[in-house]
Amino acid sequence: MDFELTDQQKMIKKVVSDFAEKEVEPIAAEIDETCEFPYENVEKMGEAHMLGIPVPQEYGGAGADTLSYAITVEELSKACGTHGIICSAHTSLACDPLVKYGTKEQKEKYLKPLAKGELLGAYALTEPNAGTDAASQKTTAKLDGDEYVLNGNKIFITNAGAADVFIVFAMTDKSKGTRGISGFIVEADTPGFTLGKKEDKMGINASDTRELIFDDCRVPKENLLGEEGKGFKIAMGTLDGGRIGVAAQALGIAQRALDETVQYVKEREQFNRAISKFQNTQFKIAEMETKIQAARSLVYQAAFAKDQGGSFSKEAAMAKYYASDVAMEVTREAIQLHGGYGYMKEYPIERLFRDAKITEIYEGTTEVQKMVIGGSLLR
Amino acid sequence: MDIVVCVKQVPDTNEVKIDPEEGTLIREGVPSIINPEDKNGIEEALKLKEEFGGTVTVLSMGPPQAEKALKEALAMGADEAILLSDKAFAGSDTLATSYILSCAIEQLDDFDMIFCGRQAIDGDTAQVGSQIAENLGIPQVTYVEDVKVEDNTVEVKRRLEDGYSVLETSLPVLLTVLGEVNEPRYPSIKGIVDAHSGETEVKKWGANKLGDVDQSKFGLSGSPTQVHDTFVPTHEKKAEILSGTPEEKAHKLIDKLKEEKVVSK
Ligand SMILES: Cc1cc2nc3c(=O)[nH]c(=O)nc-3n(C[C@H](O)[C@H](O)[C@H](O)COP(=O)(O)OP(=O)(O)OC[C@H]3O[C@@H](n4cnc5c(N)ncnc54)[C@H](O)[C@@H]3O)c2cc1C
């Protein structure tokens, strides 16, 4: 067993970390304030092949492993959680199901430009009344001639305002329950498909989250993803992969909060000494570091497990559950150790705290992860 | 347009710490990077290749670890990378280094341009580029901050201390570039994968690959530079108050200045 990254993974980490430092960090606080989607950086990420890292090269990707992808999301999220999730939602939730279930034509038409970063992807499962209970989909898709006609609403969709291609789930046969759900590839400019207004959020502010509205939206039959009725399985399998990305995002946020804190406590003086001299500070730092390392082990292990080809649902769920929990705890303690300064927008800590919270919610809440983990043991 | 870029692997000086006792750089555990201005050289070469077609060959003399720098250059988009590594090259000063690099360049097919960085952030001499051009007998322009190629001529903007000059030269030419010349692209993740999977490869050349050349000009024997001592200059502030009448003080001051060789006798 070897815990060293390979030379390839090390170089990828270094390049992404340079990118994050030079391109992402300088705008992170600003886009948090303005909520502007970072189009320019996303284009640069595409050029550097950061938007299709684990996609095989024959489909336009970089052909690296899932761990390299996780490291990328981690490094981006150290600078800005929004950049982390843009990369993650695109890669795990839009590219990955196309790799796994896309036809040759769909791969050519959609996966290639997505993996090269020429197009941006999104994933739409959640509805107003189908959150954790994703199976109770109300959006319908009826076959009419050579087209499926989609009707219904999706909410809280990441990348929505910037995406070109959406993976959308809808009921093709209500009577069959989860076996009546199917997946579709929907282009942004399809008539009958419109976007709601940008959501005003607590964190990851620049990630463009919106409602999708389908009103007699006609999608060509060829854009059915996988078989009819297999949509729920595709949706859930896809989220397993996405959870590795979200866990990596949480990890990056936590690591940054710790890095900031280590520096701060050495500089801040109270009672004529650096606050790092107080044992409470040292113990807090020790707890943060240990938990972050433990989270990293789970995240990297889940990424490794995905590439082994078998089931990795439990590993991904544990990584997301634990890393998101650590991100919340570490950012909370980081603010505490910064005192009042940590509460001010002048320091990045309060943004990290706000950005951390989402990692406990999307792509399955913490409770859902526990259901997956518990379920796998108690089956 | 066939272009050669000389790159040097250097310690990341942002990460280098100085041994407070010895006053020397602690190189151990310090990550190595491509000399920053050499990255600008690679970028300029890639841009010209994109405009005019051709190939970009990256060349480095260094220990086996320098392969990493060349893999990064491949990941940026270079077509070919050659690592010049041999025991015979060890201990080369700038004269020997540029001789070895020149010998290697002569083994390549024709080239139209050679890019070097202005200077390496560790050795700092800024000699290697110029010496290569002299060895090859081609024109050179140093301190380049802008390059325009048209037909068979190159127009370059050369930075001066108080301005710049615009020069035109024919090909082939060697240019040493400044950081201002461009913004180097990031190595692509796909390029990194290719460089590590064997899709693209760093060729390794030893002394025997350099043809029938004077091997005594390699390494220590080809290096006239003698390093007697390296030290970090200390900045001491000493103040001395001179006493006496104004006339006495003036004489004392003149003597001091002579003593310190600030003024001559
Ligand atoms: C910023 C943001 C971006 C998002 N991006 C996307 C996206 O790109 N695509 C997409 O499809 N969706 C997206 N979502 C939706 C997200 O996945 C859901 O919000 C999430 O799954 C929770 O669903 P819900 O909001 O309906 O909460 P609910 O399901 O109503 O959950 C409320 C609470 O009840 C708990 N709960 C529910 N059921 C159970 C149970 N059986 N046992 C125990 N506890 C339970 C939950 O854990 C939670 O604590 C996004 C959401 C946000 C906020």
Ligand SMILES: Cc1cc2nc3c(=O)[nH]c(=O)nc-3n(C[C@H](O)[C@H](O)[C@H](O)COP(=O)(O)OP(=O)(O)OC[C@H]3O[C@@H](n4cnc5c(N)ncnc54)[C@H](O)[C@@H]3O)c2cc1C
């Ligand atoms: C006084 C002195 C003594 C030295 N003694 C030794 C010694 O005993 N042993 C030893 O190993 N080294 C020694 N060196 C270091 C060695 O000379 C340098 O590696 C080499 O000469 C480059 O010089 P520089 O770093 O000043 O590069 P510069 O001349 O500043 O570099 C300018 C440009 O030339 C190109 N270039 C420079 N070096 C290389 C290279 N190796 N491969 C490809 N392109 C290159 C790059 O494009 C670079 O940007 C010594 C250097 C000095 C100054």
